[in-house]
Amino acid sequence: GNSVTQMEGPVTLSEEAFLTINCTYTATGYPSLFWYVQYPGEGLQLLLKATKADDKGSNKGFEATYRKETTSFHLEKGSVQVSDSAVYFCALLSGAGSYQLTFGKGTKLSVIP
Amino acid sequence: ETGVTQSPTHLIKTRGQQVTLRCSSQSGHNTVSWYQQALGQGPQFIFQNYREEENGRGNFPPRFSGLQFPNYSSELNVNALELDDSALYLCASSQNGDYGYTFGSGTRLTVV
Numbered sequence A: 001g002n003s004v005t006q007m008e009g010p011v012t013l014s015e016e017a018f019l020t021i022n023c024t025y026t027a028t029g030y031p032s033l034f035w036y037v038q039y040p041g042e043g044l045q046l047l048l049k050a051t052k053a054d055d056k057g058s059n060k061g062f063e064a065t066y067r068k069e070t071t072s073f074h075l076e077k078g079s080v081q082v083s084d085s086a087v088y089f090c091a092l093l094s095g096a097g098s099y100q101l102t103f104g105k106g107t108k109l110s111v112i113p
Numbered sequence B: 001e002t003g004v005t006q007s008p009t010h011l012i013k014t015r016g017q018q019v020t021l022r023c024s025s026q027s028g029h030n031t032v033s034w035y036q037q038a039l040g041q042g043p044q045f046i047f048q049n050y051r052e053e054e055n056g057r058g059n060f061p062p063r064f065s066g067l068q069f070p071n072y073s074s075e076l077n078v079n080a081l082e083l084d085d086s087a088l089y090l091c092a093s094s095q096n097g098d099y100g101y102t103f104g105s106g107t108r109l110t111v112v
Helices: none
Strands: A003-006 A011-014 A019-021 A023-026 A032-038 A044-050 A056-059 A062-065 A075-077 A086-093 A101-103 A107-112 B005-007 B010-013 B019-024 B031-037 B044-050 B053-057 B064-068 B073-078 B087-094 B107-111
Touching: A003 A086, A003 A101, A011 A019, A019 A107, A023 A032, A023 A086, A032 A056, A032 A062, A044 A062, A101 B044, B005 B087, B010 B019, B019 B087, B019 B107, B031 B064, B031 B073, B044 B064, B073 B087
Parallel strands: A011 A107, B010 B107
Antiparallel strands: A003 A023, A019 A075, A032 A044, A032 A086, A044 A056, A056 A062, A062 A075, A086 A101, A086 A107, B005 B019, B019 B073, B031 B044, B031 B087, B044 B053, B064 B073, B087 B107
Protein backbone atom coordinates (compact mmCIF):
# COMPACT_ATOMS: atom_id res chain seq x y z
CA GLY A 1 0.00 0.00 0.00
CA ASN A 2 0.87 3.65 -0.14
CA SER A 3 2.71 5.32 2.73
CA VAL A 4 4.52 8.55 3.52
CA THR A 5 7.28 8.94 6.08
CA GLN A 6 8.32 12.36 7.36
CA MET A 7 11.07 13.37 9.71
CA GLU A 8 9.76 13.62 13.21
CA GLY A 9 9.51 16.95 14.93
CA PRO A 10 9.23 19.23 16.51
CA VAL A 11 11.76 21.34 14.65
CA THR A 12 12.82 24.64 16.21
CA LEU A 13 14.79 27.15 14.15
CA SER A 14 15.90 30.71 14.54
CA GLU A 15 14.56 33.27 12.11
CA GLU A 16 16.45 33.32 8.78
CA ALA A 17 17.77 29.77 9.28
CA PHE A 18 17.68 27.17 6.50
CA LEU A 19 14.87 24.62 6.67
CA THR A 20 14.77 21.04 5.45
CA ILE A 21 11.96 18.62 6.25
CA ASN A 22 12.57 15.16 4.86
CA CYS A 23 9.83 13.13 3.21
CA THR A 24 10.02 9.70 1.58
CA TYR A 25 7.21 7.67 0.13
CA THR A 26 6.13 4.22 -0.97
CA ALA A 27 3.53 4.01 -3.71
CA THR A 28 2.31 1.95 -6.62
CA GLY A 29 2.49 3.59 -10.00
CA TYR A 30 3.56 7.19 -10.41
CA PRO A 31 2.18 9.33 -7.60
CA SER A 32 1.71 13.06 -7.43
CA LEU A 33 3.34 14.59 -4.37
CA PHE A 34 2.25 17.46 -2.16
CA TRP A 35 3.18 19.54 0.83
CA TYR A 36 0.34 20.90 2.93
CA VAL A 37 0.63 23.35 5.82
CA GLN A 38 -1.65 23.61 8.83
CA TYR A 39 -1.61 26.72 10.98
CA PRO A 40 -2.95 26.50 14.55
CA GLY A 41 -6.70 26.03 14.64
CA GLU A 42 -7.03 25.88 10.87
CA GLY A 43 -7.48 23.30 8.14
CA LEU A 44 -4.90 22.26 5.58
CA GLN A 45 -3.59 24.57 2.89
CA LEU A 46 -1.82 23.32 -0.20
CA LEU A 47 1.73 24.68 -0.14
CA LEU A 48 3.17 23.13 -3.29
CA LYS A 49 2.92 20.10 -5.53
CA ALA A 50 4.79 18.07 -8.16
CA THR A 51 3.13 15.64 -10.52
CA LYS A 52 6.04 13.83 -12.18
CA ALA A 53 9.65 12.90 -11.60
CA ASP A 54 12.18 15.78 -11.48
CA ASP A 55 9.40 18.38 -11.19
CA LYS A 56 10.10 21.13 -8.67
CA GLY A 57 7.18 22.60 -6.78
CA SER A 58 7.64 26.03 -5.27
CA ASN A 59 5.58 28.60 -3.38
CA LYS A 60 6.25 31.38 -0.84
CA GLY A 61 9.98 30.61 -0.83
CA PHE A 62 9.46 26.89 -0.19
CA GLU A 63 10.69 24.30 -2.68
CA ALA A 64 10.56 20.54 -3.10
CA THR A 65 11.84 18.33 -5.92
CA TYR A 66 10.24 15.03 -6.90
CA ARG A 67 13.06 12.46 -6.79
CA LYS A 68 11.86 9.15 -8.19
CA GLU A 69 15.21 7.41 -7.75
CA THR A 70 15.23 8.07 -4.01
CA THR A 71 11.41 8.19 -3.62
CA SER A 72 11.75 11.51 -1.83
CA PHE A 73 10.15 14.95 -1.80
CA HIS A 74 12.07 16.99 0.78
CA LEU A 75 10.79 20.45 1.67
CA GLU A 76 13.31 23.30 1.82
CA LYS A 77 13.31 27.02 2.49
CA GLY A 78 16.37 29.21 2.50
CA SER A 79 15.35 31.66 5.22
CA VAL A 80 12.44 30.92 7.54
CA GLN A 81 10.28 33.52 9.23
CA VAL A 82 8.29 33.45 12.45
CA SER A 83 5.13 33.34 10.34
CA ASP A 84 6.24 29.96 8.91
CA SER A 85 5.58 28.32 12.28
CA ALA A 86 3.03 25.60 11.55
CA VAL A 87 2.68 21.87 10.99
CA TYR A 88 3.80 20.61 7.58
CA PHE A 89 2.39 17.47 5.97
CA CYS A 90 3.82 15.55 3.06
CA ALA A 91 1.20 13.67 1.02
CA LEU A 92 0.78 11.62 -2.14
CA LEU A 93 -1.97 10.89 -4.64
CA SER A 94 -1.33 7.69 -6.52
CA GLY A 95 -2.54 6.44 -9.88
CA ALA A 96 -4.78 7.76 -12.59
CA GLY A 97 -8.16 8.82 -11.30
CA SER A 98 -7.07 8.27 -7.73
CA TYR A 99 -8.99 10.13 -5.14
CA GLN A 100 -7.27 9.40 -1.84
CA LEU A 101 -4.53 11.53 -0.35
CA THR A 102 -2.12 9.60 1.86
CA PHE A 103 -0.48 11.84 4.46
CA GLY A 104 2.59 11.62 6.63
CA LYS A 105 2.27 12.26 10.35
CA GLY A 106 3.30 15.89 10.07
CA THR A 107 6.29 17.91 11.26
CA LYS A 108 5.76 20.80 13.61
CA LEU A 109 7.99 23.77 12.89
CA SER A 110 8.57 26.57 15.39
CA VAL A 111 10.56 29.60 14.31
CA ILE A 112 11.85 31.87 17.07
CA PRO A 113 12.89 35.50 16.60
CA GLU B 1 -9.24 32.32 1.82
CA THR B 2 -10.78 28.84 1.85
CA GLY B 3 -13.86 28.11 -0.26
CA VAL B 4 -14.90 25.19 1.94
CA THR B 5 -16.83 25.85 5.15
CA GLN B 6 -17.60 23.32 7.86
CA SER B 7 -20.01 23.38 10.76
CA PRO B 8 -20.03 23.23 13.65
CA THR B 9 -16.46 24.13 14.58
CA HIS B 10 -16.60 22.23 17.85
CA LEU B 11 -18.90 19.52 19.15
CA ILE B 12 -19.12 17.35 22.26
CA LYS B 13 -21.05 14.09 22.15
CA THR B 14 -21.57 11.13 24.43
CA ARG B 15 -20.42 7.62 23.58
CA GLY B 16 -23.13 5.73 21.67
CA GLN B 17 -24.74 8.85 20.24
CA GLN B 18 -24.95 9.80 16.58
CA VAL B 19 -23.50 12.95 15.01
CA THR B 20 -23.85 14.82 11.72
CA LEU B 21 -21.10 17.12 10.47
CA ARG B 22 -21.71 19.50 7.60
CA CYS B 23 -19.61 20.86 4.77
CA SER B 24 -20.26 23.43 2.10
CA SER B 25 -17.86 23.05 -0.79
CA GLN B 26 -16.79 25.38 -3.54
CA SER B 27 -19.18 25.96 -6.41
CA GLY B 28 -18.32 23.67 -9.29
CA HIS B 29 -16.55 21.13 -7.10
CA ASN B 30 -18.28 17.80 -7.66
CA THR B 31 -15.98 15.72 -5.45
CA VAL B 32 -16.04 15.82 -1.65
CA SER B 33 -13.75 13.81 0.60
CA TRP B 34 -13.78 13.42 4.37
CA TYR B 35 -10.70 12.90 6.53
CA GLN B 36 -10.21 12.13 10.21
CA GLN B 37 -7.22 13.73 11.92
CA ALA B 38 -6.40 12.42 15.37
CA LEU B 39 -4.32 14.63 17.65
CA GLY B 40 -0.70 14.73 16.52
CA GLN B 41 -1.36 12.60 13.44
CA GLY B 42 -1.83 13.14 9.73
CA PRO B 43 -5.32 13.06 8.22
CA GLN B 44 -6.75 9.64 7.37
CA PHE B 45 -9.10 9.20 4.40
CA ILE B 46 -12.63 8.17 5.39
CA PHE B 47 -14.55 8.22 2.09
CA GLN B 48 -15.27 10.27 -0.98
CA ASN B 49 -18.45 11.26 -2.80
CA TYR B 50 -18.47 12.08 -6.49
CA ARG B 51 -21.63 13.51 -7.99
CA GLU B 52 -23.64 12.37 -4.98
CA GLU B 53 -22.38 8.77 -5.06
CA GLU B 54 -19.73 7.24 -2.83
CA ASN B 55 -16.81 6.22 -5.02
CA GLY B 56 -14.12 5.32 -2.51
CA ARG B 57 -13.66 4.42 1.14
CA GLY B 58 -10.70 4.15 3.45
CA ASN B 59 -10.28 1.80 6.38
CA PHE B 60 -13.33 3.00 8.29
CA PRO B 61 -16.41 0.99 9.29
CA PRO B 62 -19.89 1.50 7.78
CA ARG B 63 -21.02 3.53 10.78
CA PHE B 64 -19.16 6.36 9.05
CA SER B 65 -21.39 7.41 6.16
CA GLY B 66 -22.17 10.48 4.18
CA LEU B 67 -24.36 12.29 1.73
CA GLN B 68 -23.61 14.83 -0.96
CA PHE B 69 -26.31 17.15 -2.27
CA PRO B 70 -26.69 19.03 -5.57
CA ASN B 71 -26.26 22.39 -3.85
CA TYR B 72 -22.59 21.62 -2.98
CA SER B 73 -23.38 20.73 0.61
CA SER B 74 -22.33 17.44 2.19
CA GLU B 75 -22.75 15.58 5.44
CA LEU B 76 -20.67 13.12 7.40
CA ASN B 77 -22.73 10.93 9.71
CA VAL B 78 -21.17 8.83 12.45
CA ASN B 79 -23.32 6.36 14.37
CA ALA B 80 -22.64 4.65 17.69
CA LEU B 81 -19.88 7.05 18.64
CA GLU B 82 -16.80 5.64 20.35
CA LEU B 83 -14.22 7.48 22.44
CA ASP B 84 -11.63 6.92 19.67
CA ASP B 85 -13.80 8.90 17.26
CA SER B 86 -12.60 12.05 19.01
CA ALA B 87 -10.68 13.92 16.32
CA LEU B 88 -10.67 16.81 13.86
CA TYR B 89 -12.84 15.97 10.84
CA LEU B 90 -11.82 17.66 7.62
CA CYS B 91 -13.85 18.10 4.47
CA ALA B 92 -12.04 18.60 1.16
CA SER B 93 -13.50 19.38 -2.23
CA SER B 94 -12.15 19.31 -5.75
CA GLN B 95 -13.25 19.44 -9.33
CA ASN B 96 -13.39 15.90 -10.71
CA GLY B 97 -11.07 14.59 -8.01
CA ASP B 98 -8.03 16.26 -9.50
CA TYR B 99 -5.03 17.62 -7.66
CA GLY B 100 -6.61 20.79 -6.38
CA TYR B 101 -8.23 19.68 -3.14
CA THR B 102 -9.41 22.58 -0.99
CA PHE B 103 -9.75 21.81 2.70
CA GLY B 104 -12.10 23.31 5.25
CA SER B 105 -11.01 24.31 8.75
CA GLY B 106 -12.56 21.22 10.25
CA THR B 107 -14.94 20.20 13.01
CA ARG B 108 -13.37 19.23 16.33
CA LEU B 109 -15.44 16.32 17.72
CA THR B 110 -14.98 15.21 21.31
CA VAL B 111 -16.66 12.01 22.48
CA VAL B 112 -17.00 11.61 26.24
